[in-house]
Amino acid sequence: MRVARAFLFSITAMMAALALSGCMRTAGPVAVAPQADLDAITYGPAPVAVVDNSGGGAISAMRASFARAPRPGYAPVVVAGPVAYAEPVRYDTSYHLDAGDRLRVVVYGQEGLTNTYAIDAGGSITIPLIGSVPARGRTPAGLAAEIAAKLRAGFIRDPSVAVEIEAYRPFFILGEVAAPGQYPYVPNMTVESAVAIAGGFSPRARRDRVTVTHTDGSGTARYVVPPGTSISPGDTVLVGERWF
Numbered sequence: 001m002r003v004a005r006a007f008l009f010s011i012t013a014m015m016a017a018l019a020l021s022g023c024m025r026t027a028g029p030v031a032v033a034p035q036a037d038l039d040a041i042t043y044g045p046a047p048v049a050v051v052d053n054s055g056g057g058a059i060s061a062m063r064a065s066f067a068r069a070p071r072p073g074y075a076p077v078v079v080a081g082p083v084a085y086a087e088p089v090r091y092d093t094s095y096h097l098d099a100g101d102r103l104r105v106v107v108y109g110q111e112g113l114t115n116t117y118a119i120d121a122g123g124s125i126t127i128p129l130i131g132s133v134p135a136r137g138r139t140p141a142g143l144a145a146e147i148a149a150k151l152r153a154g155f156i157r158d159p160s161v162a163v164e165i166e167a168y169r170p171f172f173i174l175g176e177v178a179a180p181g182q183y184p185y186v187p188n189m190t191v192e193s194a195v196a197i198a199g200g201f202s203p204r205a206r207r208d209r210v211t212v213t214h215t216d217g218s219g220t221a222r223y224v225v226p227p228g229t230s231i232s233p234g235d236t237v238l239v240g241e242r243w244f
Contacts, residue, residue: 097165098119100233109160170185171235176204178199185233191210191212195210207242212225
């Protein structure tokens with residue numbers, strides 16, 4: 001009886017020890033989520049970077065697609081096509097030259113003859129080799145032909161010559177304007193623009209019409225014209241005085 005009681009006590013003690021050892025076992029590691037910061041709360045979780053080591057496939061296609069897509073918040077930049085520029089003003093080929101015009105004479109292949117020449121008071125230009133060439137009353141094309149003919153006569157076998165107007169002879173404006181005098185002429189000039197260049201009308205100027213003196217191959221003539229009339233190089237504009 002005493003032996004059985006001792007055996008039962010030992011079994012009970014063993015069972016208690018096993019129970020205590022189970023209760024004191026250390027728990028395994030627990031995965032704790034990191035505390036979200038303000039950016040994550042506001043904008044959501046950061047995107048996961050995907051590294052493509054395959055050299056192609058779906059990931060490469062996806063990356064190329066995202067690269068081509070416009071970024072949020074930025075409008076696509078539109079690049080304009082080629083800009084069309086206006087043609088430069090071409091000089092009138094029927095214009096008749098006179099003293100004061102400055103010309104650009106080009107003799108192709110002859111750098112020593114290509115230069116700028118001014119028509120002198122006698123109406124001529126002086127070019128090396130051929131000397132004085134009459135220019136007054138000629139058109140630029142006619143003068144080029146004359147120069148080529150002179151060069152062909154014993155100097156250059158087959159010369160090619162071009163003449164263009166580098167600057168027109170000036171015009172004159174007199175009378176009731178702020179600053180009467182001589183001014184450079186520009187293409188398509190009118191009486192109004194001439195008056196503007198001269199500082200505008202004076203307080204006593206007659207503004208509805210002016211007198212223009214024009215000289216050409218047929219002689220000199222005076223015309224009474226309205227302010228919108230075109231003028232030519234060498235013209236003289238006279239602004240009269242009003243009487244009331």
